[in-house]
């Protein structure tokens with residue numbers, strides 16, 4: 445068993461991590477942490493996340509399911525005491541705590557955006573604070589599990605788990621890029637709709653029940669644009685939307701193919717990319733968010749108009765799972781040489 449903890453355990457992705465880890469056969473959840481002045485400090489997991497109230501700590505880990513406050517000074521020690529750390533924290537906190545953990549042997553899975561973008565100038569422009577740890581950025585591996593399997597296996601310590609929109613967008617776009625089927629004179633266009641849990645647990649006016657409808661936001665300036673562009677190797681036009689539902693992302697990608705590309709080429713690109721990837725399902729019809737909500741899967745379907753040389757792909761994920769917590773555990777499974785679906789699929 446590998447001693448495992450969750451930092452940011454009172455948040456939405458923290459709850460999903462806890463739910464996965466309590467039944468994981470190899471990762472032994474031994475502690476849940478919140479900020480040192482958290483309103484949830486010292487509460488039990490069932491009090492903070494009532495849907496997890498049935499989960500009981502075993503005798504060996506009496507405090508495993510209590511929200512323990514954690515301050516900067518204790519972080520390195522926690523790193524020495526754990527094999528695996530999931531950080532479900534705000535970007536600034538992950539940025540600092542990953543640095544505090546750098547001399548420990550813990551494997552770190554960061555769900556925030558702190559280590560996703562290689563270019564620290566781009567990072568600063570989109571995240572609004574300076575990146576102080578370029579050396580950590582250099583050794584981190586971007587955890588798009590289906591595409592970076594080898595790099596994740598060989599990672600030194602830190603995995604930057606992709607954002608939710610980039611996961612849905614890249615899984616839909618990369619097969620076409622990888623098979624060199626696109627005419628990149630015309631930028632791929634990605635329109636994506638997310639449920640409100642994408643904004644996290646902290647209440648805000650924009651995610652309030654009465655306010656949410658269906659609306660574009662972050663137009664031509666969302667921080668996931670440079671992330672998608674870096675890992676797709678292409679400029680894109682990305683427009684996120686907030687929808688009036690709890691969980692899930694549906695990304696619709698419109699792209700243009702090179703001359704002479706056939707429907708068979710496109711089908712083959714998706715089959716080649718995902719034939720041995722159990723958490724991506726190629727569907728025979730357009731996926732709905734509800735079919736992936738509460739699951740670790742990405743469901744994909746596409747159509748091609750040969751005359752217009754236009755391909756439309758839709759990709760659906762649960763933002764809290766494949767877009768965050770389950771992809772983090774998938775990366776941890778890969779890095780620990782386990783089957784990548786360990787603890788994620790229950791018949």
Ligand SMILES: NC(=O)C1=CN([C@@H]2O[C@H](COP(=O)(O)OP(=O)(O)OC[C@H]3O[C@@H](n4cnc5c(N)ncnc54)[C@H](OP(=O)(O)O)[C@@H]3O)[C@@H](O)[C@H]2O)C=CC1
Pocket residue numbers: 451452453454455456457458477478479480481482483484485531532533534535537555556557606607608641642643644645646763764767768
């Ligand atoms: N929601 C989503 O769909 C996705 C989120 N992400 C990323 O994952 C991370 C977590 O997201 P999410 O779970 O939604 O966020 P939440 O807002 O729901 O939870 C944030 C967690 O971080 C803790 N926290 C806040 N401030 C501090 C601090 N100063 N020190 C230590 N802990 C702190 C909070 O604990 P407390 O306030 O109790 O101290 C809480 O447990 C974020 O970086 C987010 O961008 C990535 C992909 C998808």
Ligand SMILES: CC(=O)N[C@@H](CCC(=O)OP(=O)(O)O)C(=O)O
Pocket residue numbers: 555556557606607608609638639640641642643644662668684686767
């Ligand atoms: C609906 C909503 O608000 N979604 C979030 C993205 C959540 C996500 O993927 O998070 P990070 O990249 O921050 O890790 C947003 O647009 O900021």
